[in-house]
Amino acid sequence: MTPPGGLWLPSAVNPSVLVDTPELVGQDVLLTPLDERWLGETAALVAEPEVRRLTGTHPTFTPDQVRGHLAELPSRPDRAGWAVRRGTDGGYVGEVVLQDLDVPNQSMSFRIALSSRQLGRGYGTEATRLVLDFGFDVVGLHRIALEVFAFNPRAAHVYRKCGFRQEGVRRHALYWDGEWVDAIDMSVLATDSRLRWARAQTR
Numbered sequence: 001m002t003p004p005g006g007l008w009l010p011s012a013v014n015p016s017v018l019v020d021t022p023e024l025v026g027q028d029v030l031l032t033p034l035d036e037r038w039l040g041e042t043a044a045l046v047a048e049p050e051v052r053r054l055t056g057t058h059p060t061f062t063p064d065q066v067r068g069h070l071a072e073l074p075s076r077p078d079r080a081g082w083a084v085r086r087g088t089d090g091g092y093v094g095e096v097v098l099q100d101l102d103v104p105n106q107s108m109s110f111r112i113a114l115s116s117r118q119l120g121r122g123y124g125t126e127a128t129r130l131v132l133d134f135g136f137d138v139v140g141l142h143r144i145a146l147e148v149f150a151f152n153p154r155a156a157h158v159y160r161k162c163g164f165r166q167e168g169v170r171r172h173a174l175y176w177d178g179e180w181v182d183a184i185d186m187s188v189l190a191t192d193s194r195l196r197w198a199r200a201q202t203r
């Protein structure tokens, strides 16, 4: 039905795939849907000082809060979260999340955090590409957005490599350890050119 005063376009988004999210299999990483079974790993990750700083996370979380968050994730129609695991032995590396589903505007936001002991081995790049492919090809999104703080050039580099483009800077968006830090807004659109995981695999 066409609403008064406007052209109605059906959304291409399929939120049902965010409930009971599938496992995503890459070359060096495996993304397993997060649930309560990942309580210990998730609680340890969100307590890591460097993860808290780089993600600008001020609040601390009790084990009960983490458990509650993980317990409801599998049934949330507006977000999906995965444990990032090494392909070789299934070991936990960190987590990656699509959240804030906006159905009419076909968009979500992205965040990722790997444990400080697991950085620089290509896991973040591959996990990001897998989730972008899922968001665009399976969920049917048009836009995926994120923010990255100016003191995190490694993450900004990985995001650019995966196809995110800078949109703007929110000045002094974070106050951390006595200093103001800018936040950089980035996004990638379904219509942007980016290295797709299927092609990356056959390079």
Ligand SMILES: CC(C)(COP(=O)(O)OP(=O)(O)OC[C@H]1O[C@@H](n2cnc3c(N)ncnc32)[C@H](O)[C@@H]1OP(=O)(O)O)[C@@H](O)C(=O)NCCC(=O)NCCS
Pocket: 050, 051, 054, 055, 094, 112, 113, 114, 115, 118, 119, 120, 121, 122, 123, 124, 125, 126, 147, 148, 149, 152, 153, 154, 155, 157, 158, 161
């Ligand atoms: C950001 C993050 C997901 C990246 O994942 P990762 O597995 O460490 O990254 P990868 O190994 O896939 O790639 C690292 C890339 O960054 C580059 N890099 C490393 N340090 C860098 C720096 N200081 N400046 C610019 N680039 C840098 C590496 O050279 C590599 O690029 P290349 O593959 O083109 O050579 C991960 O580091 C992480 O979770 N960090 C902690 C939390 C965090 O920062 N989360 C993001 C918040 S926005």
